[in-house]
Amino acid sequence: MTCKSVKAPRIAAALNGKCGLAMAVSAAVLASAVSTPVFSQTLEEVIVTATKRSESVQDVPLAITALSGDFMDDVNLTDVKDLVTFTPGVTGNSQDSFIDAISIRGIRTQDFGVGLDPSSAFFKNDLYEGRNGSAVTSLYDLDRAEVLRGPQGFLFGRNSIGGAFSVHTRRAVIDSTEGFVNVDIGERDHAVLDGAINIPVNDNFAMRVAAMYSQEDGFVENKFPSKDLIERENWALRWSTTYESGNLGVYTMVEYEERQQSGSVYRAVTEGDVWDTLEAALGPIDVRGSSEDVDVDRSGGDNDDSDILTLGLRVDYEFDFATLTSNTGYKDHDYYYNEDYDGTPLNLETYRQDQEGDYFQQELRLTSNTEGPLSWYAGVSYYKEDLETAYRFAGEEDFFCQYYGYYYNSGLTFSGCEDLYAYYGSEFTPSANGLLEETANIKGKYEGWGAYLNLAYFITENVQIEGGLRWTDDEKEFTTNVPTPESELGPYWAFGFSTAESLTAKESWDDVTPRFIVKWTPSETAMLFASYTAGYKSGGFGTFSLADNPDGDIAIGNADIVRADGFLPDPVDPEEVDSYEIGYKDTFLDGNMNFDIVAFYYDYTDFQVTVGTESGATLIENAGEVEAYGFESSLTAGIGDYLTAYFTIGYFDSEANELGDVCGKEDPLGCEGTHLFWAPEWSGSFVLHGAYPMNSGAITGAFELTWESERGGGWEELDETMIDSYEEMSLRVGWESESNWFVEAYVENITDEFTWDGMNNLGGKEPNAFFGPRRPRTFGVRTGLAWD
Numbered sequence: 001m002t003c004k005s006v007k008a009p010r011i012a013a014a015l016n017g018k019c020g021l022a023m024a025v026s027a028a029v030l031a032s033a034v035s036t037p038v039f040s041q042t043l044e045e046v047i048v049t050a051t052k053r054s055e056s057v058q059d060v061p062l063a064i065t066a067l068s069g070d071f072m073d074d075v076n077l078t079d080v081k082d083l084v085t086f087t088p089g090v091t092g093n094s095q096d097s098f099i100d101a102i103s104i105r106g107i108r109t110q111d112f113g114v115g116l117d118p119s120s121a122f123f124k125n126d127l128y129e130g131r132n133g134s135a136v137t138s139l140y141d142l143d144r145a146e147v148l149r150g151p152q153g154f155l156f157g158r159n160s161i162g163g164a165f166s167v168h169t170r171r172a173v174i175d176s177t178e179g180f181v182n183v184d185i186g187e188r189d190h191a192v193l194d195g196a197i198n199i200p201v202n203d204n205f206a207m208r209v210a211a212m213y214s215q216e217d218g219f220v221e222n223k224f225p226s227k228d229l230i231e232r233e234n235w236a237l238r239w240s241t242t243y244e245s246g247n248l249g250v251y252t253m254v255e256y257e258e259r260q261q262s263g264s265v266y267r268a269v270t271e272g273d274v275w276d277t278l279e280a281a282l283g284p285i286d287v288r289g290s291s292e293d294v295d296v297d298r299s300g301g302d303n304d305d306s307d308i309l310t311l312g313l314r315v316d317y318e319f320d321f322a323t324l325t326s327n328t329g330y331k332d333h334d335y336y337y338n339e340d341y342d343g344t345p346l347n348l349e350t351y352r353q354d355q356e357g358d359y360f361q362q363e364l365r366l367t368s369n370t371e372g373p374l375s376w377y378a379g380v381s382y383y384k385e386d387l388e389t390a391y392r393f394a395g396e397e398d399f400f401c402q403y404y405g406y407y408y409n410s411g412l413t414f415s416g417c418e419d420l421y422a423y424y425g426s427e428f429t430p431s432a433n434g435l436l437e438e439t440a441n442i443k444g445k446y447e448g449w450g451a452y453l454n455l456a457y458f459i460t461e462n463v464q465i466e467g468g469l470r471w472t473d474d475e476k477e478f479t480t481n482v483p484t485p486e487s488e489l490g491p492y493w494a495f496g497f498s499t500a501e502s503l504t505a506k507e508s509w510d511d512v513t514p515r516f517i518v519k520w521t522p523s524e525t526a527m528l529f530a531s532y533t534a535g536y537k538s539g540g541f542g543t544f545s546l547a548d549n550p551d552g553d554i555a556i557g558n559a560d561i562v563r564a565d566g567f568l569p570d571p572v573d574p575e576e577v578d579s580y581e582i583g584y585k586d587t588f589l590d591g592n593m594n595f596d597i598v599a600f601y602y603d604y605t606d607f608q609v610t611v612g613t614e615s616g617a618t619l620i621e622n623a624g625e626v627e628a629y630g631f632e633s634s635l636t637a638g639i640g641d642y643l644t645a646y647f648t649i650g651y652f653d654s655e656a657n658e659l660g661d662v663c664g665k666e667d668p669l670g671c672e673g674t675h676l677f678w679a680p681e682w683s684g685s686f687v688l689h690g691a692y693p694m695n696s697g698a699i700t701g702a703f704e705l706t707w708e709s710e711r712g713g714g715w716e717e718l719d720e721t722m723i724d725s726y727e728e729m730s731l732r733v734g735w736e737s738e739s740n741w742f743v744e745a746y747v748e749n750i751t752d753e754f755t756w757d758g759m760n761n762l763g764g765k766e767p768n769a770f771f772g773p774r775r776p777r778t779f780g781v782r783t784g785l786a787w788d
Contacts, residue, residue, distance in 0.1 A: 058525075058527065058585050058586075058587060058594060058596075059527065059585075061466070061517050061519045061527065061529035061531065061583065062148060062150075062531075063089075063148065063149040063150055063581060063583065063598040063600070063632060064146055064147065064148050064149070065086070065087045065088065065146070065147045065149075065634065065648075066144055066145065066146045066147075067083065067086060067144065067145045067146075067147075068143075068144050069141070069142035069143050069144060069170065072139055072142060072145065073142075073182070074689070074702065074732075075687065075702070075704055075730075076184075076730075076746070076748065077139050078138060078139060078192075078214065079136055079137065079138050079139060080122055080129075080135070080136055080137060080139065080145075080165055080167060081093045081094065081099065081102065081136060082139065083145050083147055083165055083167075084102065085685065085706055086646075086648065086685045086687070086706070087147045087149075087648070088632035088633065088634060088648040088649060088650035088683065088684065088685075089104065089105050089149050089630065089632040089650040089652065089683070090102070090103070090104050090105075090147060090149065090163070090650075091103050091678075091679055091680060091683055091708060091711075092108065092678060092679075092757075092758065093757065094264070094757040094758060094771070094772050095230055095261075095264075095757060095772050095774075095775075096136075096261065096262075096263065096264045096304050096772070097132060097133050097135075097136045097259065097261070097304050097306055097335065097337070098112065098132045098133075098136075098264070099118055099120060099122065099131070099132055099135050099136065100112050100118070100132065101678070101757065101758050102119075102120045103120075103162075103676075103678055103679045104119075104120050104149055104150075104162040104163035105149055105150065105162065105163070105600065105602070105628065105630065105652060105679075106626070106628050106652055106654050106676040106678075106679040107119050107120075107161060107162035107163075107577070107604060107607075108120070108162070108676075108678055108679070110607065110608055110609040110610050110620075111542075111543070111608060111610060111620050112132065112610075113442075113542070113543025113544060113620070114131065114132075114355070114387050114389050114442060114444055114543055115442075115444065115476075115478055115540045115541035115542055115543045115569070115572070115620070116537075116538075116539075116540035116541070116572060116608055116620065117131070117159075117537055117538055117540065118131055118132075118135070118160075119160070119161050119162040119537060119575075120160065120162045120163055120164070120165065121152065121156065121158055121159075121160035121162075121163075121164045121165070122135040122136075122164075122165045122167075123156055123164060123165065123166045123167065124137065124166075124167045124168075124169065124310065124312075125167075125168055125169060125253060125312050125314065125327075126156060126157070126166070126314070126327050126363070127310070127312050127327065127329035127331070127361060128156070128157060128158045128329070128359070128361055128383065129331070130331060130333070130357075130359055130385075132335075133306055133333060133335030133337065133353070133355050134306065134308055134331065134333040134335065134357065134359075136259075136306075137236070137255075137257055137308060138212055138214065138234055138236050138257060138259075139167070140194045140210060140211075140212035140236065140238075141169060141170050141194070141195075141196040141208075141210035141212075141238065142167060142168065142169055142170065143168045143169060143170045143171070144167075144168050145165065145166065145167045145168070146165075146166045146168075147163070147164070147165050147166070148163050148164045148166065149163045149598075149600075149632065150162075150163055150533060150535075150579050150581060150600065150602075151163075151513075151533045151534065151535025151536075151577055151579050152164045153450075153452065153470040153472070153513050153515070153533075153534075153535070153536065154452050154454050154468050154470055154515055157327070157361055157363040157379070157381030157383065157450060158361075158381070158383065158448075158450070159450065159470070159472050159513075159535075159536055159537065159538070160535075160537075161535040161536060161537040161575055161576075161577055162535075169210070169238065169240065169253065170196065170208065170210070170240075171208065171240060171242050171251055172198055172199075172206040172207050172208035172240050172241055172242040172251075173198050173200075173206055173208070173242065174200060174203070174204065174205075174206050174242060174244060175200050175203070175206075176198045176200060176206070176788075177197075177198060177199070177200065177787070177788075178197075178198045178786070178787060178788050179195065179196055179197035179198055179786070179787055180195055180196060180784060180785065180786040180787070181193075181194075181195035181784060181785055182194050182195065182782065182783070182784035183782065183783055183784065184780060184781075184782045185780060185781055185782075186216075186778055186779060186780025186781070187778050187779055187780065188216050188217040188218075188219055188778070189215065189216065189217045190215070190216040190217075190778065190780060191213075191214070191215050191216075192212070192213070192214045192215075193212070193213045193214075194210075194211065194212040194213070194214075195210070195211060196208060196209065196210035196211075197209055204243055204244055204245045205241065205242070205243045206241065206242050207239065207240070207241050207242075208238075208239070208240045208241070208242075209237075209238070209239055210237075210238045210240075211235075211236065211237045211238070212234070212235065212236045212237075213234070213235045214232065214233070214234045214235070215232065215233040215234075216231060216232055217231050218230050218231035218262060219775055219776055220265055220294055220773055221293065221294075222294055222295065222296060222298075223288035223289045223293055223294065223295035223345075224288075224295050224296055224297050224298075224345045226297075226298050226302075229262045229265045229294065229296075229298075229302065230261075230262045230265055230772075230773075230775075231261070231262055232259070232260065232261040232262070233260045233261075234257065234258065234259045234260070234261075235257070235258055236255065236256065236257035236258070237255070237256050237257075238253065238254070238255040238256075239253075239254045239255075240252060240253045240254075247317055247318040247319070248315075248316070248317050249314075249315070249316040249317075250313075250314070250315050250316075251312075251313075251314040251315075251316075252312065252313050252314075253310070253311070253312040253313075254310075254311055254312075255308075255309070255310045255312075256307075256308070256309050256310075257306070257307075257308045258306070258307050258308075259304070259305060259306040259307075259308075260303075260304075260305045261303075261304040261305070262302050262303075262304060263301075263302050263303055263304045263337055263338050263339035263340075264304075264339050264771045264772055265294050265296065265339075265771060265772060265773065266294070266296060266339070266340060266341065266342070266343030266760075266769040266770065266771045267287075267291070267292075267293070267294050267295075267296075267343050267756075267769060267770045267771075267773075268285075268287055268342065268343035268344045268767040268768070268769050269720050269721055269759075269767060269768040269769060269770065270285075270287050270291075270767075271720045272718060272720040272721075272768065274761075274762075274763050274764075274767055274768050275767050275768070277406075277407075278403065278765070278767055280406065280411070280413070281402050281403045281405070281406035281407065281413065282346075282399060282402050282403060283413075285344055285345075285346060286345070287343075287344050287345065288345070292754050292773065294343070294773070295344065295345045296340040296342075296343060296344065296345065297340060297344075297345050297346070297347055298338075298340055299340075299347055299350065300338050300339075300340065300347075300350025300351070300352060300392075300394055301338030301350070301352065302338055302339075303336050303337055303338040304337050304338075305335070305336045305337070306333060306334070306335050306336075307333065307334045308331070308332075308333045309331065309332045309333070310329070310330070310331045311329065311330040311331070312327075312328070312329045313326075313327075313328040313329075314326070314327050314328075318369065320370075321368065321369070321370050322366045322367055322368050322369055322370075323366070323367045323369055324364070324365070324366055325363075325364070325365045325366075325367065326362075326363070326364055327361075327362070327363045327365070328361070328362050328363075329359075329360070329361045329362075330358070330359070330360050330361075331358065331359040332357075332358045332359075333355075333356065333357055333358075334355070334356045335353070335354075335355040335356070336353075336354050336355075337351075337352065337353040337354075337355075338350065338351070338352050339351050341766060341769075342395075342765075342766050342767065342769070343767065343769035343770075343771075344767065346396070346399060347394075347395055347396045347399070347435070348395050348396075348399050348765055348766060349393060349394070349395045349765065349766050350392075350393070350394050350395065351391075351392070351393060352390075352391065352392035352393075352394075353389060353390075353391055354389065354390040354391075354392075355387065355388070355389040355390075356387075356388055356389075357385065357386060357387040357388065357389075358385070358386055359383065359384070359385045359386075360383065360384045360385075361381065361382065361383040361384075362381065362382045362383075363379055363380070363381040363382075364379060364380050364381075365377060365378070365379035366378050366379070373457055373458040373459075374455070374456070374457050375455075375456045375457075376453070376454060376455045376456065377453075377454050378451075378452065378453045378454070379450075379451070379452055380449070380450070380451045380452075381449070381450045381451075382447075382448070382449055382450075383446075383447070383448050384446070384447045385444070385445075385446040385447075386443075386444070386445055386446075387442070387443065387444040387445075387446075388441070388442070388443050388444075389441075389442045389443075389444075390439065390440070390441050390442075391439060391440045391441075391442065391543075391544075392437060392438070392439050393437070393438045393439075393493070393494035394435045394436065394437040394438070395435065395436060395765070396434055396435060396436075397416075397417050397430060397431060397434055397435065397436050397487055397489055398415075398416035398417055398434070399765065400417075400436055400489055400493060400765065401414060401416055401417035401419070401420040401421075401428075401489070402414050402415070402416060402420075403764070403765045404765075405419075405420040405423070407764075409423075417430065417488075417489070428488060429488060431485075431486050431487040431488070432486070435487070436485060436487040436489045436493065437485055437486070437487070438482070438485050438491055438493060438494040438495055439482070439483060439485070440480060440481065440482045440483075440495065440543075440544070441480075441481045441482075441502075442478075442479065442480055442481075442543060443478070443479040443502075444476065444477070444478055444479075444541075445476070445477040446474070446475070446476045446477075447474075447475050447476075448472070448473060448474040448475065448538070449471075449472075449473045450470060450471065450472050450473070451470070451471045452468060452469065452470040452471070453468055453469055454466065454467070454468030454515070455467055455468065456517075462520060462521045462522060463518070463519070463520050463521075464517075464518075464519040464520075464521075465516075465517070465518055465519075466515075466516070466517040466518075466519065467514070467515065467516050467517070468514065468515045469512055469513070469514050469515075470512070470513050470514075470515075471510070471511075471512050472510060472511055472512075472513070472536060472538070473508065473509075473510040474508065474509050474510070474538040474539075475506065475507070475508040476506065476507055476508070476538075476539075476540055476541065477504065477505075477506040478504065478505055478506075478507075478540075478541040478569045479502050479503065479504040479569070480499065480502070480503055480543075480546070480569050481499055481501070481502040481503070482495050482497060482498045482499045483498060483499070484498040484500075484559050484560055485498070490559060491559055492556070492557065492617075493616045493617070493765075494544070494616060494617065494618075495544055495545070495617055496545075496555065496556035496557065496613065496616075496617035497546060497555040497556055497557070497558050497559065497561055497567075497617075498558075498559045498560055498561065499560065499561045499562070500560040500561065500562050501562055501563065503546070503561070503563060503567065503568055503569060504568075504569070505541065505547075505568040505569040505571065507539065507541075507571050509538050509539045509573075509574050511536045511574065511576075513533075513534040513535065513536045514532075514533075514534055515531065515532065515533045515534070516531065516532045516533075517529060517530070517531040518530050518531075525586050525587040525588070526584070526585070526586040527583075527584070527585045527586070528582075528583070528584050529581075529582070529583045529584075530580075530581065530582050530583075531580070531581045531583075532578070532579070532580055533578075533579045533581075534576070534577070534578055534579075535575075535576065535577035535578075535579055535602075536574060536575070536576055536577075537574055537575040537576075537608075538574055539571060539572050539573050539574045540571075540572050540608075541569045541570060541571055541572060541620075542569070542570040542572055542618075542619055542620035542621075543620070544617065544618045544619070544620075545569075545570040545617065545618065545619045545620065546561070546567040546568065546569060546570055547567065547568055547569070547570040547571065548567075549565060549566030549567045550566050551566065553566075553567075555567045556613065556617055570619070570620070572608050572620050572621070572622060573606055573608075573622045574606065575604070575605070575606050575607050575608055575622075576604075576605050576606060577602050577603065577604040577605070578602060578603045579600065579601075579602040580600065580601045580602065581598055581599070581600045582598070582599050582600075583596065583597065583598040583599070584596065584597050584598075589637075592637060592638045593635065593636065593637040593638070594635070594636045594637075595633075595634075595635045595636075596633065596634055596635075597631060597632070597633040598631060598632050598633070599629070599630070599631040600629065600630060600631070600632075601627075601628070601629040602626075602627075602628055602629075603625070603626070603627055604625070604626040604627075604628065605624075605625045605626075606622040606623075606624075606625075607622070607623065607624055607626065608620055608621075608622060609621060609622075609623050609624065609662050611623070611661050611662055612664075612762070612763060612764070616764050616765060616766075621660075621661060621662075623658065623659055623660050623661065623662045624656050624657065624658050624659045624660070624662065625656070625657055625658050626654055626655065626656045626657075626676060627654065627655050628652065628653065628654035628655070628676070629653055629654075630650065630651045630652035630653060631650070631651050632648070632649070632650040632651075633648065633649050633650075634646070634647065634648040634649075635647045635648075642690050642691055642692050642693075643688060643689070643690045644688075644689050644690075645686070645687070645688050645689075646685075646686070646687040646688075646689075647684070647685070647686050647687075648684050648685045648686075649682070649683075649684040650682070650683045650684060651681065651682055652679050652680070652681060652682075652683075653675070653681060654675050654676045654679070655673050655674070655675070656671075656672075656673070656674050656675070656676060656715075657672050657673060658672075659671045659672065659674070659715060662715055663715050663716065664714065664715060664716045664761060664763060665716055670716075671715045671716065671717075674715050674717060677711060677712055677713050677714055677715065677717070678711060678712070678758065679711060680708040680709045680710065680711040680725075681709045681710075681711075682707075682708070682709040683706075683707065683708045683709070684706070684707055685704070685705065685706045685707075686703075686704070686705040686706075687702065687703070687704050687705075688702065688703045689701070689702045690702070691736070696737060696738045696739070697735055697736050697737040697738055698735070698736050699733075699734075699735060700732075700733070700734045700735070700736050700742075700744070701731075701732060701733045701734070702730075702731070702732040703729070703730070703731055703732075704729065704730040704731075704732075705727065705728070705729050706727070706728050707725070707726060707727040707728070708725060708726050709725045710722055710723060710724050710725045711723050712758070712759045713759075713761075714759070714760075714761030714768075715761070716761060718761060718768070720768065721759045721761055721768050721770070723755060723756050723758075723759060723770070724755070726753060726755040727751075727753060728749050728751075728753050728774075729749070729750045729751060730746065730747065730748040730749065730750060731746065731747050731750055732744055732745070732746040733745055733746075734782075740785060740786045740787060740788070741783070741784065741785045741786075742782075742783065742784055743781070743782070743783040744781065744782045744783070745779075745780075745781050746779070746780055746781075746782065747777065747778070747779050747780075748775070748777070748778045748780075749774070749775060749776060749777045749778060750777065751777070752776050752777040753774075754773065754774065754776070755773075755774050756770040756771060756772060756773060756774070757771055757772030757773075757774065758770070758771055758772065759771070
């Protein structure tokens with residue numbers, strides 16, 4: 001979808017039409033004649049490129065939501081995870097640089113390490129954004145974002161088993177000097193400055209420079225003496241160019257972003273069996289404040305910092321029969337992260353991740369452009385990723401001795417390590433800092449190829465059949481080195497082992513996945529479609545574990561392991577899903593209402609899931625089979641002369657079985673039939689936008705509502721870790737001038753609703769915990785100027 005202007009003058013948008021939300025918010029052409037009857041407007045046709053050719057979103061037989069750059073700016077979305085807010089069937093936003101909480105139809109990344117690929121893929125200008133620490137970037141000067149639900153193997157260079165977030169930045173425009181600058185000032189020293197300018201150089205070449213700066217003080221009061229938490233300071237700069245001559249188009253992008261934020265904030269759940277056992281071992285623990293407050297020590301640091309460089313080159317050449325596209329990208333990132341994982345004022349466990357990596361990708365694609373019943377596209381892609389990550393888990397030695405002394409000695413209590421060792425008839429010498437620090441150095445070298453072919457054919461004037469195949473091949477070399485800690489307690493808690501040298505394993509996986517679609521257009525506006533898609537996610541390695549050796553011995557309990565012992569990094573098998581969809585799209589009321597609804601069912605097997613152990617070590621295993629079904633729907637309508645409305649709703653139900661070691665109950669069969677606990681049963685959003693022309697401008701206003709039903713509880717469905725249903729509302733009122741400037745006052749989260757981003761059923765020395773309290777009520781003012 002392409003907007004006509006950069007920051008299309010907002011009053012011109014209100015009076016003459018503006019880019020909108022695909023099957024989501026397509027803003028209407030708001031007529032100025034008061035006598036125009038209700039639903040007299042015509043919604044602007046929205047063009048997307050999700051199928052590698054320009055099509056109206058109403059003609060695309062996919063479950064897709066597209067948000068325009070103007071809409072994302074209007075509702076104040078700040079980073080790519082905020083796209084969750086207005087996309088039906090997608091949940092799990094959080095306020096950090098991790099993407100492992102994102103759920104698309106319940107399919108979610110279960111691993112926070114670096115040995116596996118994400119289940120939800122993020123792309124910018126069709127370039128893969130990567131993993132935790134590198135995928136989350138800021139939203140500014142955007143043309144559109146497209147969120148595709150369900151397995152994606154035919155539309156991008158990388159596979160995605162759950163779905164894909166695809167962001168497109170605004171290109172440089174030939175023969176235009178358009179630009180804009182916006183300022184946003186709010187509570188807690190909230191300040192955002194963003195802008196762009198288009199620079200034409202000659203008849204064939206133009207440049208565009210866009211930049212963004214954002215800051216906000218922390219909004220979470222920590223009862224432990226320290227600064228307020230969840231603060232941020234980000235800045236980004238993008239330089240893009242366009243060269244167009246005849247059949248050739250060359251488009252480049254150079255982008256750098258620096259993000260400095262707080263690490264995730266946890267609140268221990270101070271009830272239930274897990275908490276009772278912890279207090280029985282350690283004595284009473286005073287976690288101050290209410291259940292909506294936090295009380296955490298940040299002795300291990302408080303960081304969620306990224307430096308991200310992205311280079312992109314796209315070349316399009318139009319032949320008579322097809323368009324050849326070459327998409328080349330390179331990404332380099334440095335990521336440094338610290339959090340207090342236990343959610344208490346005690347130093348039970350802090351977590352650190354210090355990561356650097358680079359990623360190269362190349363895709364070549366041919367897309368047919370001839371008339372006729374047959375259309376097709378075919379492509380081949382390659383990627384190479386190098387990662388190096390240092391992990392650190394740390395906690396006070398005495399707490400380890402108290403808890404595990406109680407656990408392994410039938411409820412006996414101890415004052416600390418000296419007391420426990422004396423019980424066994426030994427002496428204990430504390431480490432220099434009184435901490436057990438377990439570290440690991442992980443290296444990953446990943447490489448892969450993909451090839452795909454998709455054919456579509458109209459067997460009648462109104463019936464089209466479509467089919468495709470994708471071949472995927474991934475090879476991963478994984479190296480781990482876990483030094484023996486200085487503490488006398490040894491390496492038996494975070495990892496359960498240590499190595500005297502680096503251990504390396506290499507594995508490869510490949511698969512062929514099909515897709516079939518039938519599309520029927522019974523009228524000029526209506527479309528019905530049915531599809532089957534096989535989804536696939538490559539195997540990998542558990543970041544924090546080793547596989548059994550050839551003799552059947554397990555690594556846990558061994559120190560100073562060498563290659564000759566036969567232990568190697570632990571391979572994990574691929575995930576697979578069979579996904580079925582039936583959808584309907586239509587336009588009503590002479591083009592004034594767009595509607596779509598998609599029902600889905602899938603069978604998801606061998607999902608890669610985190611499994612805890614009695615020692616505290618973390619494993620990744622293939623476990624379970626999930627059957628899930630639901631529906632998603634959205635409606636966009638022009639109401640009268642001055643209003644547009646956007647409504648989405650999603651319903652999701654699931655049943656997970658064969659969970660085995662994933663279940664935390666004494667009887668693993670007690671978890672059978674569990675709902676995927678991180679995905680709510682119901683979710684949705686509503687936006688009402690208005691512009692009332694007056695004199696030389698227009699009064700504007702917007703009301704926004706998002707909601708989710710309850711979720712959480714873990715596989716064990718614990719009442720104490722359930723997150724209640726949640727609704728959030730925002731209100732914006734402003735003035736837009738014909739002179740292309742605007743001013744707007746807003747209040748976000750009007751009712752100051754509280755909720756958590758997510759929860760973890762941890763157990764052991766780390767209690768169950770909620771994480772990431774949402775941003776409270778926030779007042780602010782925005783103003784901006786655009787020029788053409």
